[in-house]
Amino acid sequence: MEVRFAVGPEETKGFNTQQLIDNFLVKDLMVADKLKLVYSHYDRVIIGGAVPVAKAITLSNHPELRAEYFLERRELGIINIGGKGTITADGKKYDLEKLSCLYLGKGTQKVSFASASKKNPAVFYLLSAPAHATYPNTLYTKEQASPVELGAVETANKRTVYKYIHLDGLKSCQLVMGLTVLAPGSVWNSIPPHTHTRRMEVYLYFDLPEGQRLFHFMGNPMETRHLVMTNNEAVISAPWSTHYGCGTTNYGFIWGMAGENLVYTDMDPAPVPTLK
Ligand SMILES: O=C[C@H](O)[C@@H](O)CC(=O)C(=O)O
Numbered sequence: 001m002e003v004r005f006a007v008g009p010e011e012t013k014g015f016n017t018q019q020l021i022d023n024f025l026v027k028d029l030m031v032a033d034k035l036k037l038v039y040s041h042y043d044r045v046i047i048g049g050a051v052p053v054a055k056a057i058t059l060s061n062h063p064e065l066r067a068e069y070f071l072e073r074r075e076l077g078i079i080n081i082g083g084k085g086t087i088t089a090d091g092k093k094y095d096l097e098k099l100s101c102l103y104l105g106k107g108t109q110k111v112s113f114a115s116a117s118k119k120n121p122a123v124f125y126l127l128s129a130p131a132h133a134t135y136p137n138t139l140y141t142k143e144q145a146s147p148v149e150l151g152a153v154e155t156a157n158k159r160t161v162y163k164y165i166h167l168d169g170l171k172s173c174q175l176v177m178g179l180t181v182l183a184p185g186s187v188w189n190s191i192p193p194h195t196h197t198r199r200m201e202v203y204l205y206f207d208l209p210e211g212q213r214l215f216h217f218m219g220n221p222m223e224t225r226h227l228v229m230t231n232n233e234a235v236i237s238a239p240w241s242t243h244y245g246c247g248t249t250n251y252g253f254i255w256g257m258a259g260e261n262l263v264y265t266d267m268d269p270a271p272v273p274t275l276k
């Protein structure tokens with residue numbers, strides 16, 4: 001498992017492009033028949049991908065955790081962004097259509113990921129955080145995720161936000177997770193921008209067609225930097241960092257957070273005219 005230590009805002013503002021990539025960009029998450037995991041020291045979140053094609057993939061334990069099994073002291077949110085798939089957790093099977101979400105609580109011992117079809121495999125995105133209590137393993141479809149319309153065509157940011165794991169949705173210790181889908185012709189996400197030093201955040205961009213790119217803005221809102229991203233790449237947002245982006249076409253992204261609270265609306269605005 002790759003480990004990324006945390007860096008601060010003072011250090012980050014001197015980074016060149018490669019240093020920004022090495023510290024914040026997560027590439028090659030979705031590789032056929034492999035479990036890919038990146039351990040970030042911001043709130044000890046683990047970011048992962050599992051694409052089962054020829055065989056099922058097991059959520060294996062890792063020495064960095066010094067645990068008996070992966071979820072001994074952790075919770076896990078999983079969203080499928082591919083074809084139909086099945087997750088088996090301690091013998092119980094959960095079928096996930098595209099954009100369904102499964103929450104797995106602390107204490108779940110055996111987890112495996114499978115696809116319904118090799119031709120159109122499931123693509124599972126994983127986000128895990130330390131947990132100190134057990135909440136029930138629960139599946140949510142996107143229809144259950146109380147979709148909210150945000151933005152406008154005029155400002156090229158019309159989008160639908162689906163919230164899965166949060167204070168009024170699937171119960172968790174500290175994970176907050178959902179996704180946003182941009183309407184055709186809309187390209188800007190998370191406008192007006194914000195920070196929340198109470199929680200770190202990770203964005204996983206998906207359904208970005210080949211040949212298109214996503215310009216993700218990050219850093220102190222008064223000293224922004226950017227990363228150029230492709231489909232199925234994730235970006236780690238430090239608790240002090242803003243996180244918003246603009247695509248060369250519309251797309252979707254999974255957002256996930258961990259930290260101090262579970263309140264989705266707890267954000268400190270960084271209004272557009274104040275950005276530098
Ligand atoms: O803290 C919350 C996150 O940054 C996202 O949920 C924002 C978002 O999906 C959007 O505005 O489109």
Ligand SMILES: [Zn+2]
Pocket residue numbers: 194195196201243267
């Ligand atoms: Zn945010």
